[in-house]
Amino acid sequence: MSAALSADVRPARKPREGAFDGVIILVVVLALWQGVHLYAGESAIASPLATLTFLAEFLRTPVFWGHFGATMAAFGYAVAISSVLGVVLGLVLGVRRFAGDVAEPILAGLYSIPKVTLYPMILLIFGLGMSAKVAFGVIHGVVPIVLFTMNAVKNVSPVLLRTARAMRLSQPETIRTVLAPAVLPEMITGLRVGFSLTLLGVLIGEMFASQRGLGFLIVNGINLHNVRMTTGMIVAVIAFALIANGLLLSLDRRFGRTPGGGSRAA
Amino acid sequence: MxxxxxxxxxxxxxxxxxxxxxxxxxxxxxxxxxxLVAPSRMVFDLAGILASGDINRDIAYTATTIATALVLSVVLGIVLGVAVHALPRVRRALDPLLASYYSVPSFIFYPLFVAIFGLNTFPLIVLGMAFAVPAMMMSTMAGLDRIPRVLLKTARVHRLNRWETATRIVLPSATPYLFTGLKLAIAYAFIGVIAGEFIMASAGLGHSIAFAYEGFDNHTMYALMLFVLVVVTVMNMSLHAWEGRLMRRRIRA
Amino acid sequence: MAVVHNLAAARGVPPAPVATLRGVTRVYDGERRVEALGPIDLDLAEGEFFAVVGPSGCGKSTLLDVLSGLSRPTSGSITFEGRPVEGEVPDGVGVVFQEDASFAWLTVRDNVAFGLRRAGVDAAEIARRVDYAVGFMGLADFAAAYPAQLSGGMRQRVCIARTLVMRPRLILLDEPFGALDQQTRLLMGDELLRLWRETGATVLLITHALDEAAMLSDRVGVMSARPGRFIDLVETGWPRDRDSRIVSESRFGALTGRLWSNLREESLRAMGSKGAAA
Missing domain, CATH: 1.20.5 (Single alpha-helices involved in coiled-coils or other helix-helix interfaces)
Structure with missing residues (x-):
């Protein structure tokens, strides 16, 4: 009863408040940024204003769009491969219990090793260029998608399947009306995590060894003492990551409302 | 069985x-x-490198950097977690930020850290912390959120003061979550520091691997890769076993 | 609530009750104001076993919270052994909650010894009391086990033992058997009666099970729908030496029937179907 009461009494979050918080956070971040700029100096990090003016200009040049396109192409291929491979593998390992139990700790082990270490091997296999970046993105992104999908399938409550049988649903009906909705929320969470890690993989690849892409521009800016370029490209990557994540989060929320469809960060 | x-x-x-x-x-x-060199050859090369002691300085450098980043991350993460948990208004404002934090690849900040702090271990520690602190913080908050209210009531029935409630009820109750945070923090500190050394550094294991790659020295490169992977895997497995022992008595039948 | 005083007087209760509530109310202020409880007037006689029944959400748990000092009443006053109870649990009051409140990180023994260690009782005395309580609650074989290895009923016994070792003079129980199956409940009820007889403590038991109230208590207070007030006080008239076998007596059926006839309408109101009550 105390739970019911507190639910009654607790004031709902108003949208106005959320917008207000967003503005406050933005102001705090900008102030911190300016502070670091003042502390570290012009040669270390550009000021917010200088960065934004730089961006406003640079975003109009084809140079930016060339590098942006390179990153997006690698990222797009990597996401497509991770998603398809991850979901298929996850479904198979979820249905085949034995194989799933054999694979799970191996996958968990792969998940937590510093995969950067493997990048030179990827480079030796695929050579410098697009395919190495894609491969590196995939080895980052595919594992969480497999793990989340597998667990989603494994955790489908047997009582749901028994209910489906009791209602004499056909197999396609069962998949469409029971299995898919039960699995979807966790799968979307897995895709969101995999998506972020794929981006991370592609960017590390570009930062370590590449001649194109946003990651390359960030490192190159430092090497050429072009601090505005580095700061600006960091802001561009953050903006892209946040927008993409926001879209995926809203998907997560729409399909993730069912029990078991938690949307935990990280 | x-x-x-x-x-x-x-x-x-x-x-x-x-x-x-x-x-x-x-x-x-x-x-x-x-x-790719044959796995047996990697083991052989690694044994040679370790016996020669050539790599000891880099191992010590990387280990110290990771340990420093880890300790600072755990302490800062717990402190921030407790503080934000105690301030619901701040927490509601920070929630969207934390929810999307890990979607931003923090590595991109590393060149900036180098520009600000110079090419030494400091930007590496900061990068490791940028990865590990939010994980520790979120785990701490999750642990505090999930303390059953009845246990806090029980503390009041026993007339525990704030300090006793914190050490005897809150801390042990949140331990599983803190442990999860610790595991994540360890993995993240490793990833952050080694990746940083990889991209730009003057010493350390990650730097040595990158250096060997650039010098076409595949034997050294693969031996060191094997070393990093073995160390991380052994550590993860022992943490996992330790957690299993710790949690066996906590998991409700 | 003049009825209460009359009833108490008719029973020839000792002049100084263990606990008293006078005009106690509790209002939750928030976006929507919720009157959760009262006004309540009640005297608990020394050594009495008092049960509270009421429809769900009627403020039974709120009553326990304010009586134990876990929360302050909005108005009215509460005393325990003549001293006012204000926002702190007084010495001599023990509480057993509905939820599992065993400490998962301590063994059964350490759980039971928790309060005593804090109170600075010497080790030999702690060992003696804990051994007794552990044995009394049938936990002797599990003293070194962790709560996770026990069933729900046994975990609740751990909590009761943890309260028992403190030798409380007033024991408050908030639906302690709510999560257990019917057979286990009956047996736990027997143990509660045994404990009550041996310790001589005053017991206030909150329950939603009418049979439990009718079987265990000397007196049953029937509460109304929110805001909860006592609408009936029923004397059971059982001998002090009793156990769950009294459920086969015809008077038990009559008692349970009387409780239900009082409660039916209130429960319907609590369910929000006032029309159906007629």
């Missing part, structure tokens, strides 16, 4: 089979030695 044994055997079989397959392919020359 027999199924569990079969699973473990199958798992060992899969891993061993993969290693043997690579070994055979390398020995037969199907895989070019300029691409």
């Amino acid at each position: 027999t199924r569990n044994r079969a699973i473990v055997l199958a798992r060992i079989g899969v891993v061993a089979g993969a290693v043997v397959l690579v070994e055979v392919l390398c020995r037969l020359g199907v895989i070019n030695p300029l691409t």
Whole structure:
């Protein structure tokens, strides 16, 4: 009863408040940024204003769009491969219990090793260029998608399947009306995590060894003492990551409302 | 029991089979030695490097950096977690930020950290912390959120003061979550520091691997890669076993 | 609530009750104001076993919270052994909650010894009391086990033992058997009666099970729908030496029937179907 009461009494979050918080956070971040700029100096990090003016200009040049396109192409291929491979593998390992139990700790082990270490091997296999970046993105992104999908399938409550049988649903009906909705929320969470890690993989690849892409521009800016370029490209990557994540989060929320469809960060 | 044994055997079989397959392919020359050296050769090379002591300084450097980043991350993460948990208004404002934090690849900040702090261990520690602190913080908050209210009531029935409630009820109750945070923090500190050394550094294991790559020294490179992977895997497995022992008595039947 | 005083007087209760509530109310202020409880007037006689029944959400748990000092009443006053109870749990009051409140990180023994260690009782005395309580609650074989290894009923016994070792003079129980199956409940009820007889403590038991109230208590207070007030006080008239076998007596059926006839309409109101009550 105390739970019911507190639910009654607790004031709902108003949208106005959320917008207000967003503005406050933005102001705090900008102030911190300016502070670091003042502390570290012009040669270390550009000021917010200088960065934004730089961006406003640079975003109009084809140079930016060339590098942006390179990153997006690698990222797009990597996401497509991770998603398809991850979901298929996850479904198979979820249905085949034995194989799933054999694979799970191996996958968990792969998940937590510093995969950067493997990048030179990827480079030796695929050579410098697009395919190495894609491969590196995939080895980052595919594992969480497999793990989340597998667990989603494994955790489908047997009582749901028994209910489906009791209602004499056909197999396609069962998949469409029971299995898919039960699995979807966790799968979307897995895709969101995999998506972020794929981006991370592609960017590390570009930062370590590449001649194109946003990651390359960030490192190159430092090497050429072009601090505005580095700061600006960091802001561009953050903006892209946040927008993409926001879209995926809203998907997560729409399909993730069912029990078991938690949307935990990280 | 027999199924569990079969699973473990199958798992060992899969891993061993993969290693043997690579070994055979390398020995037969199907895989070019300029691409990948045979696993047995990696072990041999690693033994040589470790025996020579050439790499000891880099190991010590990386280990110190990771340990420093880890300790600072855990302390800062717990402190921030407790503080934000105590301030619901701040927490509601920070929630969207934390929810999307890990979607931003923090590595991109590393060149900036280098520009600000110079090319030494400091930007590496900061990068490790940028990865690990939010994980520790979120785990701490999750642990505090999930303390059953009845336990806090019980504390009041026993008339515990704030300090006693914190040490005897809150801390032990949140331990599983803090442990999860610690595991994440360890993995993240490793990833952050080694990746940083990889991209830009003047010493350390990650730097040595990158250096060997650039010098076409595949033997050293693969031996060191093997070293990092073995260390991380052994550490993860022991943490996992420790957690299992710790949690066995906590998991409700 | 003049009825209460009359009833108490008719029973020839000792002049100084263990606990008293006078005009106690509790209002939750928030976006929507919720009157959760009262006004309540009640005297608990020394050594009495008092049960509270009421429809769900009627403020039974709120009553326990304010009586134990876990929360302050909005108005009215509460005393325990003549001293006012104000926002702190007084010495001599023990509480057993509905939820599992065993400490998962301590063994059964350490759980039971928790309060005593804090109170600075010497080790030999702690060992003696804990051994007794552990044995009394049938936990002797599990003293070194962790709560996770026990069933729900046994975990609740751990909590009761943890309260018992403190030798409380007033024991408040908030639906302690709510999560247990019917057979286990009956047996736990027997143990509670045994404990009550041996310790001589005053017991206030909150329950939603009418049979439990009718079987265990000397007196049953029937509460109305929110805001909860006592609408009936029923004397059971059982001998002090009793156990769950009294459920086969015809008077038990009559008692349970009387409780239900009082409660039916209130429960319907609590369910929000006032029309159906007629």
